[in-house]
Amino acid sequence: MIRIQNLTKYYGKHLAVDDISFNVEKGEIVGFLGPNAAGKTTTMRIITGYLMPTRGDVWVGDYNMMNNSLDGRRLIGYMPEIVPLYTDMTTRAYLYFVARLRGLHKKRTKIRIDEVVETCHLEDYIDVIIGKLSKGFRQRVGLAQAIIHDPEVLILDEPTIGIDPIQVAQTRGLIKEMGKRRTILLSTHILSEVSMICDRVIIIHEGRIAAQDRIENLSTLLKGGNRIRLKVQGPVEKVTDRLRQLHGIRAVSYEKPYHIVEYPSDQEPRGEITEDLVRNGWTLLAMESVEMSLEDIFLSLTTAEVKG
C-alpha cells in the first residue's frame, strides 16, 4: 500500500533521511521507531505530500506522490506531529471544514462527524472551542480529523505523545481497532507501544533504517544483551582493562562513577566479576542491572551493523 524507494531528504546541507526503502502492506500496522531527529517526521511528511524528497520515490496505493500527489492524498488520513487545529473553531466546525476539504459532501459529512466523535469519545466537547480543550482532547480531535473520510491509509506521527496513561491505553486500543481495516504507519519513541499495537517495526536512526522485522523476531534481537552497572573502589583505568579481559563480556565503559558492563544474554559473568575484583584488591561497592534504553538499542543496532 505504501512503497518507499531510495528516499533521501536534505534540508539545505543537512541530511535528514538517507536512502531508505521500505513497504507497508495493505492491512498492516507498522511502527516507525526512532530517537529524536531520526527522520521519522520528515519521512511521513514526504509520504503525505507535504514535502518533496531530494531523491527517491513514494507510492501510496497506485499513485506516485511526486507526480500524482492529489490522488495519493485522497487515500491518506494524516495526523501530523504538531496537531493542526484552528484554535478559534469549535470541534464540530473544524471537523466539518476538514471533511469538506477531503471531498465529503454535506450529508455524508454530518454522518461522519457523528461517527468519529463517538469513536474518539468527543461527545461532550463537540461544541467547545478547540482552544479551550486540554492537550489530550486536542490530540483526539487530531485523530478524529485524520479518520473523518474513512481513509485506507493512516499516517500517525506520535499519536499518543502528551496524553495521560488511561487515554494512552484508549488511544492504542482505538488504533488497533482501526488497523483491522486500514493500513497504518505510526511513529513513536516508545518501544513498548510498538510491541503493543504493531505487526511490524521499522527502526530508523540518523536517517537510516537500522532494523526492520516482525515484532516477534525483533524483540529477541533487542533483548539480546544485558547490562550491569558497577561501582568499584579502585583505579578506573586498571579496573576497566581488567573487566575487559574477563570471559563472556561484550563491552565495558566508564560513566562516572560507574563502570557499565554489557554481556550477551547466554552468559553469566557476574560471579567471576566479583571474584576477580576482590582478587585484585578492589572493593565492589554496588552492582545492579540497568535496562537498555531506546538510545542504547539504536546504538547497539547501528554499531552491530557496522561490525557485521
Place this chain on the structure above:
Amino acid sequence: MKNICIISRKELKSYLTSPMAYIVTAIFLALSGTFFATYLAGTNYADTSIRGFLEAGQILILLFAAVLTMRLIAEEKKLGTWELLLTVPVRDTEIILGKFIGSLAMLTGMLLLTFYYPILLMVFGDPDLGPIITSYLGLFLLGSAALAIGIFASSLTSNQIVSAVVAGGILFTLWFLGIAGNFAPGALGELLSYLSLSRHFPDFVRGVVDTKAVVYYLSVTAIFLYLAIRSTETDRWR
C-alpha cells in the same frame, strides 16, 4: 471551485468571529468619515462629492489590506494547520484563491459600509453619480491588488508582523514609484509611473474608466497571487 468556496467561506467566517476585522473596519470608517466631512465643510458644501473620503480611502485601503491578509497564511504556518491544508486533496492554487476571495469578500463588505457617504449626499444634495460609481470600482480594484500583495507577503513567513511589514513595504514602494517616475527621465519615468499603484487611481476619481488602469490593477492582482502560489509550492521543496 468547490474547494475555493470552502476555504473562502472559512476565512470569511473567521474574520467575522475575530475582533481584528471589526477594529480595522471601525478605524477605516472613522478616519475616512472624518476626511469625507472635513472636505465637504472645506468647500462650504458646494462640492457634493466623495473626494474627501477617497483622498484618505486610497491610502487607508492599503493599510487595511496589509492588516487583513497578514494572518491568512502566516498564522496557518504558526499553528501547524498549513501542513493540513497542504496534505488534503486541494490544489495550492485553490488554497490561495480561496484565501484571496475570503479577504475580498471582507473588503467588499467594508466598502459597502461606506455607501452611506454617497447616500448622505443624495439625501441632502445632488451629487454626480458617475464619478462615485467609477471611484468605487477603482477602490475595489486597488484593494484587490493590495490584498494579493498581502497574501504573497503572508506566504513568505510564519510571523504575522513580518508579513504586515513586508506587505506594507511592497505596497508603499509601488505607491511611491509614481513620484520616482516624475524625476526619472523619459521612457524610464513613464514606465515607473505606469507601474505605480497611485498613478491609475485619479482617473477613476474623475469618472474615467481607463482600460489600461483596469488591466494594470488586475495584472498586479494576478501576478502577486501567482507569486503566492509559487511560494507555497517551493515550501514543499525546502
